[in-house]
Amino acid sequence: MEDKNLKQKEFWSGAGGDVWVNKQREMDIMLNPLGQRAIDKLALSPDKIILDIGCGCGATSLEIAKQIPQGKIIGLDISVPMLDQASKLASEMSLMNTEFQVKDVQVEELKSEYFDIAFSRFGVMFFEDPFEAFKNIHNSLKQDGQLSFVCWQNASLNPWQSLSMQVIKQFLDLPAPPPQSPGPFAFEDKEYIKEILEVSGFQEIVITDNQEDIVMFSGKSIREASEDYLTINPVVTEMLKNSGDELKEEILEALITKFSDFHKNEGLLFPSATWIVTAKK
Structure with missing residues (x-):
């Protein structure tokens, strides 16, 4: 298959992946409750074999693994540093x-x-x-196999993103991505x-509106939280890398x-605001 996701692989195995490894705790505090909504939809039993798409640093894979002691979970991602972190955590937790495998489910055969x-927690929105x-x-699913994932609704319903972009666009040239782009x-x-x-062949598709508060940078002052926010956006971090302290x-302050x-x-x-999506093969 043609490697259509090359740019994504380069980004997430470079600056993007390193940032998320460094901020893993903060990101899991924010995202774990939302990922749990999709986990709650799973028909788990001890011997299930499960695919975790875009597993990142492994939080959801490790949580699910505890519930399938005779089963197996395979976490796939295109980010080498994040998968290294996932493997380390799995080893520490025995x-x-x-x-965990470096694999792109779009271009590599399963x-x-x-x-x-x-299953996926915010890992399926980056495909070309x-x-x-x-x-x-x-x-890759058995007959009657189950799909469950969580993804973001419109940015305007997620002020953690929309408000910050309003600010950052006053200082940096951040072109709006085309609709439905990765x-x-x-x-x-x-x-x-x-x-x-x-089109992919799934049936019994259910897309549920989920709205709940999320916590970012627990225990941090407003200044510390704002500083951390700038560091978790890999695109902004890269653009500011060679900027002066005054601009930063x-x-x-904004x-x-x-x-x-x-x-x-x-x-x-x-x-x-997120969508909780389930379907059957």
Whole structure:
């Protein structure tokens, strides 16, 4: 297969992956509750064989592994540093029913009719060709196999992203990505999700609206939280790498002002909107 995801691989095995490894704790505090909504939809039993797509540093794989002691979970990602972190954590927790592989489910063949369940926490929105990717996922599932994933709704419903971009675009030239292009909000339109899954052969598709508050940078002051926010956006981090301290401080002060209404004792508390998606083969 042609490697259509080369840019994504280079990014996530470089600066993007390194940032997420360094900020793993903060990102898991933010994302674990949302990932749990998709885990709750799974028909887990001790001997299931499960695929975790875009598993990153392994939080969801490790959580699921505890619930399938006689089964196995295989976490796939295109980020070498994040998978190294996942393997390290699995070893520390003595979870021997985990396996982590550098693999792109869009362009690399998966074992046919092997998995009982395919799962993802925010890992399926980065494909250059999602139709090809989900056909591959569909083929990897056993008959009656289950799919469950969580993805972001529109950025305007997720102020942790939209408000910060309003600020950063005042200082940096950040062109808006084309609709449905690879990125966190590629699946904001549920009709687009439904189309992809139907074309890929999935049935019993259910897309549920999920809105809940999320915590970012728990226990941090407003300044510390704003500083950390700048570091978890790999694109912004790369653009600021060669910028002077004065520009960075201007952006930081503007973020502090914008985020001040959302700063609570536990860190930054934002509303969020996601889709919880389930389907069957």
